Amino acid sequence: MKRIVISLSVIVAAAVALTGARQAPALANAQKVERGRYIVQIAGCNDCHTPLKMGPKGPEPDMSRMLSGHPAQLTLPPAPQHKMPWMWTGAATNTAFAGPWGISYARNLTPDQVSGLGIWTEDMFLKMARTGRHMGVSRPILPPMPWQNLNAMTDDDLKAVFAYLRTVKPIRNEVPDAVVAQ
Numbered sequence: 001m002k003r004i005v006i007s008l009s010v011i012v013a014a015a016v017a018l019t020g021a022r023q024a025p026a027l028a029n030a031q032k033v034e035r036g037r038y039i040v041q042i043a044g045c046n047d048c049h050t051p052l053k054m055g056p057k058g059p060e061p062d063m064s065r066m067l068s069g070h071p072a073q074l075t076l077p078p079a080p081q082h083k084m085p086w087m088w089t090g091a092a093t094n095t096a097f098a099g100p101w102g103i104s105y106a107r108n109l110t111p112d113q114v115s116g117l118g119i120w121t122e123d124m125f126l127k128m129a130r131t132g133r134h135m136g137v138s139r140p141i142l143p144p145m146p147w148q149n150l151n152a153m154t155d156d157d158l159k160a161v162f163a164y165l166r167t168v169k170p171i172r173n174e175v176p177d178a179v180v181a182q
Contacts (some may be wrong), residue, residue, distance in 0.1 A: 029163065036164025039157055040067075048106040048144070051093040059094075068116070068171040070095035070105035079103050088143070097144055102181035104142035107134075112170040117162075125162040126155060142178050 040046070046061050051071050053062040065071070071093060079098030080089050088099030095106040108116040117125070120135065127136025129150035134141060141147045150158065 032160045032163045033167055034164075035157070036160035036162065039153075039161050040164055043149070043161075045109065048094055049109050051095050053093075059092075065171060065173070067109040067165070067168055068173040069108035069175040070173075072115075072174045072176070076103075090144075097142075099143060100181060101142050103179040104145070105175045105178060106145075108171065108173045108175050109165050110168050110171045110173075111166050112172050115172050115174040116170060117165055118170065120162075122159060122162050126158050129153065129158050139178065139180070142180070 049067045050061040052059040110116040111118045132147045
């Protein structure tokens with residue numbers, strides 16, 4: 001009987017230890033995601049990557065399309081010509097911008113596999129922030145995206161942002177490609 005009690009105690013202790021070991025990474029990941037949510041919020045990512053809609057007090061973020069970028073169905077007319085001191089123009093959704101660089105559209109940051117960051121790896125995200133290039137290797141990221149601010153972030157903060165972006169609702173929204181000025 002004593003042997004059975006000792007055996008059961010060892011099994012229970014092992015189960016508790018394994019459960020704690022499994023919960024520690026989950027807790028660490030939850031803290032990482034929460035840190036990423038905080039950074040996305042204070043860094044103003046929604047300011048351009050979440051389309052504006054008209055609310056009762058004026059323009060407000062359309063949180064049903066949170067971080068989905070420029071609305072694919074919104075076709076814009078040709079960009080206005082600028083004369084100094086005016087340099088750039090933004091669409092009413094605050095998701096498309098025209099200036100001397102051409103026309104840039106806020107990208108879809110949701111984890112949608114087709115139109116968002118769903119196929120991106122953490123390494124691609126870090127390279128994008130470090131190089132200022134789409135997917136870390138492609139075309140330059142255009143204004144007004146402040147990728148230099150991302151470049152100033154620590155790897156841990158960028159990884160937290162990426163972890164958070166993986167948790168938001170995926171939204172299929174195929175943003176137009178940028179039009180780079182010649």
